[in-house]
Amino acid sequence: MKSRIEKCMKSAAENYTSVFQNDNLKANIQQIVAKSVTAFQSDKKMLFCGNGGSASDAQHIAAELSGRFYTDRPPLYAEALHVNSSFMTAVANDYGYEATYARMVEAAGRKGDILVGISTSGNSPNVVNAIRKANELGMKTVGFTGKNGGAMKDICDIMICTPSDDTPRVQEVHILVGHIICQLIEQEMFPDA
Numbered sequence: 001m002k003s004r005i006e007k008c009m010k011s012a013a014e015n016y017t018s019v020f021q022n023d024n025l026k027a028n029i030q031q032i033v034a035k036s037v038t039a040f041q042s043d044k045k046m047l048f049c050g051n052g053g054s055a056s057d058a059q060h061i062a063a064e065l066s067g068r069f070y071t072d073r074p075p076l077y078a079e080a081l082h083v084n085s086s087f088m089t090a091v092a093n094d095y096g097y098e099a100t101y102a103r104m105v106e107a108a109g110r111k112g113d114i115l116v117g118i119s120t121s122g123n124s125p126n127v128v129n130a131i132r133k134a135n136e137l138g139m140k141t142v143g144f145t146g147k148n149g150g151a152m153k154d155i156c157d158i159m160i161c162t163p164s165d166d167t168p169r170v171q172e173v174h175i176l177v178g179h180i181i182c183q184l185i186e187q188e189m190f191p192d193a
Contacts, residue, residue, distance in 0.1 A: 019173055051126070054171070065182055076189075119144070
């Protein structure tokens, strides 16, 4: 058992090392922070979507922005699109699960808002459709995926492609990047907080 635990830890550490050495990923994080700060300063919002563990990450990151991260400061308008279970189940029943997020983006998204789609494969139909709808509305689109980016790679303005295609390792990087983005947005927007 101990050797299996160490193997898991070693795999995670190697993945984080790859992230640390990836200058393109760091540049994309900087772009996301800059666009997010501009959006929030212009009274815009960030919307997040994903499925399963990625839905949890979407909700987690949105909560860090709308609540607080490190400092006591004004809340930022950030929301995960799946938190209304009545909406999600009604739309899934009436239009199909692949339409759930696109329909909420159409209802809540406005030009200049930011949509962050999270999918380890980059191919989740409901997330891909939400990104397409956001692009139609003039929103900025950000994708968090695994190594290859899937279908999201060709339709997002900015991509965070982790250096792995092992789902747990991908999700670990997504929450790390999400925390970095939250911290930097907070520091940029509220330097005196």
